[in-house]
Amino acid sequence: MTGGDATGPGYGHGCLAYADPAALHALEVDQVTAGLAAGEQVWLVGPEEPEVTARRLTTVPGFTAARRRGDVRLLAVGQAYRHDEVVDPGTQVRAYVRATTEALTAGYTGLRVVAEATGLVRTAAQRDAFARYEHRIDHWMRHRPMSAVCAYDRRVLGDAAIAELACLHAQTNAEVLFRLHAGGDDAAVALGGELDPSNHLLFATALERADPRPEAGRLVFDASHLHFVDHRSLLRLRDHARRHDAVAVLRTRRTAPARLVELLGLTGIRVEVVR
Structure with a gap:
């Protein structure tokens, strides 16, 4: 991914635009591997059945035991978001604040999320609300132990729709000329x-x-x-x-x-x- 101008400790909010599912699957393997190594709880959120995702992750050392312990959670989109509805930005931020707090209470070092969010941004109204949420959660994550990668399918959304979301991330592989994201110190x-x-x-x-x-x-x-x-x-x-x-x-x-x-x-x- 390009960008990377946000450098707070542990900060990471990326956007993956993909047309080949293999790119998403490789990202999932990388993020689960990195999250487990860092002692984080890892959430993979997407439209597939959990067992389909699990079969792809058997190459990750210790994955099966980690899933059994709850170190890795495989969630349907509707379990983490209001699927196929317009997301309420404040409500969604509070949900991840709660999830991060629960992960820390359970002894993890933080929460790492990979969310395949294509189904949440199909309409203009969904994208407007989700983009506002993206920026709010970006600010919250800037100095908290949560990181996330949001994945969007180019074949479904098209580049123009993805650009609306990608430009609000510090790191992205999407072809956007600018990025607007959470600032550090006194910068808004x-x-x-x-x-x-x-x-x-x-x-x-x-x-x-x-x-x-x-x-x-x-x-x-x-x-x-x-x-x-x-x-x-x-x-x-x-x-x-x-x-x-x-x-x-x-x-x-x-x-x-x-x-x-x-x-x-x-x-x-x-x-x-x-x-």
């Missing part, structure tokens, strides 16, 4: 990749769904991994901050955004160049 969100005329609409949708909020009158965007930003995207950041009565602060390693703000005489947005 982090931005990576490129913001240019080709993705204005997708960026506007992602920003509206994430709906980052300011602190002390400042809405900080960590753009240290953003390689390019055009003036329209700067205006979107500024206007979003203004709706919350705040000043937008773009924290970047590049000097070009500061020159652009100065050249256009933009107010309501400040650029902090960091090294």
Whole structure:
């Protein structure tokens, strides 16, 4: 997967877009292996019958005993989410908070989830709600012992629908030019990749769904991994901050955004160049 600009301890929120089920199956093996080695409880959530999934995992050393102990749980989508309905973001986040707490109480070091979520995002309304949930859980996981990979089938959804979700992950193999995800320290969100005329609409949708909020009158965007930003995207950041009565602060390693703000005489947005 590409991206990887979120570097908190144990943090991981990835998105796998696949057309060949073998890619998903390989991911499951890797995640179960890594989770067991780390002492985590591992959940595999998907549309298949659990025994079908289990047969694929017999190559993982100790899998059968781990499943018997509850170290690995194979769950139908409806056991972890409201299947074929519109997910309530707050309710779903609370469900995973509870599951993580229960895993820690049981002696595990954390919770690791692989969720094949294609059936949860087939409609526009489902994707809108699920994208809002994705960003909320991303923030919660940023400093908690939970990690997740969300898998989406290209053959069912198509690249445009997957892009709506993939861009809200720190790591993804999907072909998206930018990523918007949980920020660290005082940053409301982090931005990576490129913001240019080709993705204005997708960026506007992602920003509206994430709906980052300011602190002390400042809405900080960590753009240290953003390689390019055009003036329209700067205006979107500024206007979003203004709706919350705040000043937008773009924290970047590049000097070009500061020159652009100065050249256009933009107010309501400040650029902090960091090294």
